Amino acid sequence: xxxxxxxxxxxxxxxxxxxxxxxxxxxxxxxxxxxxxxxxxxxxxxxxxxxxxxxxxxxxxxxxxxxxxxxxxxxxxxxxxxxxxxxxxxxxxxxxxxxxxxxxxxxxxxxxxxxxxxxxxxxxxxxxxxxxxxxxxxxxxxxxxxxxxxxxxxxxxxxxxxxxxxxxxxxxxxxxxxxxxxxxxxxxxxxxxxxxxxxxxxxxxxxxxxxxxxxxxxxxxxxxxxxxxxxxxxxxxxxxxxxxxxxxxxxxxxxxxxxxxxxxxxxxxxxxxxxxxxxxxxxxxxxxxxxxxxxxxxxxxxxxxxxxxxxxxxxxxxxxxxxxxxxxxxxxxxxxxxxxxxxxxxxxxxxxxxxxxxxxxxxxxxxxxxxxxxxxxxxxxxxxxxxxx
Amino acid sequence: xxxxxxxxxxxxxxxxxxxxxxxxxxxxxxxxxxxxxxxxxxxxxxxxxxxxxxxxxxxxxxxxxxxxxxxxxxxxxxxxxxxxxxxxxxxxxxxxxxxxxxxxxxxxxxxxxxxxxxxxxxxxxxxxxxxxxxxxxxxxxxxxxxxxxxxxxxxxxxxxxxxxxxxxxxxxxxxxxxxxxxxxx
Ligand SMILES: C[S@@+](CC[C@H](N)C(=O)[O-])C[C@H]1O[C@@H](n2cnc3c(N)ncnc32)[C@H](O)[C@@H]1O
Numbered sequence: 001x002x003x004x005x006x007x008x009x010x011x012x013x014x015x016x017x018x019x020x021x022x023x024x025x026x027x028x029x030x031x032x033x034x035x036x037x038x039x040x041x042x043x044x045x046x047x048x049x050x051x052x053x054x055x056x057x058x059x060x061x062x063x064x065x066x067x068x069x070x071x072x073x074x075x076x077x078x079x080x081x082x083x084x085x086x087x088x089x090x091x092x093x094x095x096x097x098x099x100x101x102x103x104x105x106x107x108x109x110x111x112x113x114x115x116x117x118x119x120x121x122x123x124x125x126x127x128x129x130x131x132x133x134x135x136x137x138x139x140x141x142x143x144x145x146x147x148x149x150x151x152x153x154x155x156x157x158x159x160x161x162x163x164x165x166x167x168x169x170x171x172x173x174x175x176x177x178x179x180x181x182x183x184x185x186x187x188x189x190x191x192x193x194x195x196x197x198x199x200x201x202x203x204x205x206x207x208x209x210x211x212x213x214x215x216x217x218x219x220x221x222x223x224x225x226x227x228x229x230x231x232x233x234x235x236x237x238x239x240x241x242x243x244x245x246x247x248x249x250x251x252x253x254x255x256x257x258x259x260x261x262x263x264x265x266x267x268x269x270x271x272x273x274x275x276x277x278x279x280x281x282x283x284x285x286x287x288x289x290x291x292x293x294x295x296x297x298x299x300x301x302x303x304x305x306x307x308x309x310x311x312x313x314x315x316x317x318x319x320x321x322x323x324x325x326x327x328x329x330x331x332x333x334x335x336x337x338x339x340x341x342x343x344x345x346x347x348x349x350x351x352x353x354x355x356x357x358x359x360x361x362x363x364x365x366x367x368x369x370x371x372x373x374x375x376x377x378x379x380x381x382x383x384x385x386x387x388x389x
Numbered sequence: 390x391x392x393x394x395x396x397x398x399x400x401x402x403x404x405x406x407x408x409x410x411x412x413x414x415x416x417x418x419x420x421x422x423x424x425x426x427x428x429x430x431x432x433x434x435x436x437x438x439x440x441x442x443x444x445x446x447x448x449x450x451x452x453x454x455x456x457x458x459x460x461x462x463x464x465x466x467x468x469x470x471x472x473x474x475x476x477x478x479x480x481x482x483x484x485x486x487x488x489x490x491x492x493x494x495x496x497x498x499x500x501x502x503x504x505x506x507x508x509x510x511x512x513x514x515x516x517x518x519x520x521x522x523x524x525x526x527x528x529x530x531x532x533x534x535x536x537x538x539x540x541x542x543x544x545x546x547x548x549x550x551x552x553x554x555x556x557x558x559x560x561x562x563x564x565x566x567x568x569x570x571x572x573x574x
Contacts, residue, residue: 024461026428027531057454058432060465061536068524092455092572096543104521189571196447196570210450211571218450 015045016086018052023063031066038070039077048082049074053094054113054216068101075107085110090212114187114213130166130194132334137168139323139331143316144259144380145176151312151382152255156180157225160249162214162242163187163232167195170207179226183219185212215241217249225254231378233302234260237290243306250385256308257382259316262296268374271362278359281352282339288346296379308383319375320367328374329367336360390515390522397512400549400562401489406482411489414442414481421475421495424468431468435461442481442488443572451572456488459546459565462536463492466507469533470500472557486567493560501552504559507534508550511541544574 017038025031042049051067053059074083085101087094089112102110153159155178161169164184173179184207186192192209199207212218214232227250233239246256263283268275286293295302303311320328336357343353366372405411417438424430439457446452467477475495482489496504510519520542523535540546540563547564566574 022432024432024465058458058461060461061539062465062531064539065524065527065532065535069527072525072527090451092451092574093458093544096574097539100521100524100543104524189573192448193571208449209447211448218454 015041016050016052017041018054020055020057022058023056024058024060025062025066028062028066028069031063034063035066035070038067039073042070042074042078042081042083045078045081048084050084050086052086053091053098054086054088054213055091055218056094057091057218059093064097071101071105071108075105079107081107083108087112088213088216089114090216090218129334129337130191132330133166134168135327136331136334137166137172139318139327140259140316140378141169141172142323143318145172147314147316147380148177148257150314151257151380152384153177153226153257158223159183159226159228160185160219160224162217162227162229162246164191164195164209166191167198167207167209169228169230170195171198171202171204174202174204174207180206182207183224184209185214185217185219187211187213215245217245219249221248222251224249225251226257227254228257230257230259231261233258234293234295235291239292239295239302240305243302247306247308247385252385252387255382255384256303256306257380258299258302259378259380260295260299261293262377262379263293264297265377266363266375268363268366268372270369270372271359271366274355274359275363275366278356278363281356281359282342285339285342285346285348289342296377299379299381303381303383306383307386309386311381311383313379313381316378316380317375318378320373325367328376329364332360332363332367332376390519392506392509392513395509395512395514397508398547398549400551400560410484412483414483414488416478416480418476418478421471421473421477424477425471428468431461431464435464438479438481446568446572447570448572452568452570455568455572455574456565459540459544459563460490462540463490463561463563466533466536467492467494469531470503471495472497472500475558486569488565488568490563490565491560492563493558495558497557501559503534504550504561507537508548508561510534511537511548516542 019034038051071083074081085098085108087098087110089095095112098110102108157179159173159179159182161182161184164170164186167184170182170184173182184195189211192211195209214229227246229242229246233242236242250256263279266279283293299313300311318328339356339360340353343356363374367374435457439453439460440449443449443452443456472495478493480491513519516538520538523532523538537548541548545566549562551560551562568574
C-alpha cells in the first residue's frame with residue numbers, strides 16, 4: 001500500500017505530523033506506525049498538535065476511523081491538547097469529512113490553509129479585470145514568443161504552466177509550438193472556468209486545467225519537459241516553495257522557465273518624477289505585503305539557487321513603440337485596481353492611493369503621447385534540471 | 390438507536406436506462422476471484438475508472454479524485470462482502486451532472502442480509518446520527534459498513550438495491566452527488 005508518512009517539528013509549542021499520498025489500508029493495524037507517530041507527537045506537543053493533510057490525496061474509511069480513534073484517545077490522554085487538522089481546498093473530499101470530526105469533538109479544529117492566501121485574488125477575478133489580463137497577455141506574448149525556442153521550447157513537449165491564470169498562454173503555445181500535452185494549474189476557479197471554456201471553444205483535447213496550489217502540487221515527480229511559471233513568483237512571499245515544486249515535477253534534462261517584472265526599471269517620459277515615485281511606492285507597499293515586484297532582477301539568482309544548469313535570461317522589453325500603445329495604456333490603467341487593493345491591505349492613508357493613481361495616469365499619458373516614451377521590463381529566464389542532483 | 394421502518398427508495402428500473410435522460414459512460418466486468426485476490430485492486434480500479442469517467446470534465450483531475458474516493462469506498466465494501474464465485478459488473482451512467490454507478494455482484498445469504506441492512510440504514514431519516522454514533526463508539530477492528538454510511542451521510546450519495554428474484558446476485562445503485570465541471574460537490 002503506498003503510504004507516505006513523514007514527521008516534522010514546527011517550533012517548540014506546536015508539533016506537526018504530515019501525512020501525504022494515499023492512505024487506503026485494509027485493516028487498522030496497517031496504520032500502526034501512523035498511530036504511533038501521532039501519539040508520540042501528542043505526548044510531546046504543547047498547546048496544539050497539527051495534523052497536516054494538505055497533500056493526502058486519498059484516504060479510506062479504515063484510515064479515517066483510525067484517525068477518529070486517535071482523536072478520542074487524545075481527548076482523554078491529553079485533555080488540554082488541541083488537535084488541528086490542516087486541510088487544503090484542493091483535496092475535494094477532505095473538508096466535509098473532517099467537519100464531522102470537528103463537530104463531534106471539542107478538542108478538534110480544522111483549518112483550510114489555502115482559503116484566502118492570495119490577498120488580492122477577488123479583485124483579479126473580476127470580469128472587467130479578466131479583459132485587461134487578456135490584453136496584457138497579448139502584448140507580452142508578441143515579444144515573449146520570439147525567444148521561447150531559444151529557451152528550449154519546441155513541438156512535442158509535455159508542458160506544465162503553473163499559475164496559468166486565464167490560460168491564454170496555453171492556447172498561444174498550442175498554436176505556435178504544438179506541445180504534446182499541456183496542463184495548467186491555478187488557484188482561481190473563475191480563471192480556470194474561463195480557461196476551460198476557451199479550450200473547449202477551440203476543441204483542443206491535449207490541454208487540461210487543474211485547480212491546485214503551486215506550492216503543493218499534486219502532479220507527479222519528473223513528469224514534464226518544460227515547466228513554466230509566468231509573472232507569478234513575484235506575488236508570493238515565499239517563492240522558493242513554488243520553485244521547489246517546479247523543480248520536482250520537471251524531468252531531469254527538462255527546463256524550467258520563469259518570467260517576472262522589474263518594477264524598478266519602469267520608466268516613462270514625460271512625467272518621470274511622479275511616475276518614478278509611484279512605482280517606488282508600489283514596490284515598498286508590495287514588500288510590506290510579502291511581494292517582490294523586482295523579482296525580475298533576481299532571475300539568475302533564483303535559477304542558480306534552484307540548482308539549474310545552462311541558465312539563459314532575456315529581457316522582454318515592452319514599450320509604447322514596439323507594442324500597441326492603446327493596449328499598453330489599458331494594462332497600466334488597470335493597475336489602479338491592484339494597487340488600490342494593495343493600499344487597502346497595507347492600510348495606506350487615502351492620499352497615498354490618490355497620488356499613486358495620478359502617477360499611473362501620468363504613465364498612461366506618456367504611453368499615449370506622440371513624443372513620449374514608456375517601457376515596462378519583464379525578465380524571462382530558464383534553466384535545465386540536472387540529470388544528477 | 391433502532392432502525393425505523395421506512396420505505397427504502399426503489400432502485401432505478403432497467404427500462405429507465407433506455408431513456409435519453411441516461412447516458413451510458415462505461416461498463417466493466419471481471420471475476421470475483423481476480424478482484425478479491427488483492428486489496429490494492431480496489432484502489433487501482435477506483436483510480437482508473439474515476440479517471441476514465443472524468444475525462445471530459447473541466448477539471449478532470451479534481452473530478453477524478455472525488456469520484457475515486459466514492460468508487461473506492463464501494464469497491465472496498467464489495468471486497469469484504471461477496472460470494473466466492475461469479476462475476477462483478479460495473480456500469481457507469483450519467484443523468485445530467487449525476488454519475489450513477491450500478492454494481493452487480495454474486496452474494497451469499499449473509500451478504501444479502503448485510504446489503505439490505507446497509508441500504509436500510511443509509512435511508513434512515515436520522516442517518517447523520519447513525520454515522521456519528523459509529524465514530525463516537527468505534528467498533529473494534531474494521532467497521533465494514535462505515536464507508537457506505539459515509540457516502541450517504543457526508544457526501545449525500547443515494548444507495549438503493551435491486552434483487553432479481555430467484556438469483557444469488559444483487560445490484561447496488563450508487564447515485565453520486567451532483568458535481569460541477571470543476572469537480573465541486
Ligand atoms: C499575476 S497572475 C499571472 C497569471 C498568468 N501566468 C499570466 O501571465 O497572465 C498570478 C496567478 O497566480 C494564481 N495564483 C495565486 N496563488 C496561487 C497558488 N497558491 N497556486 C496556484 N496559483 C496561484 C492567481 O490565480 C493568478 O492567476
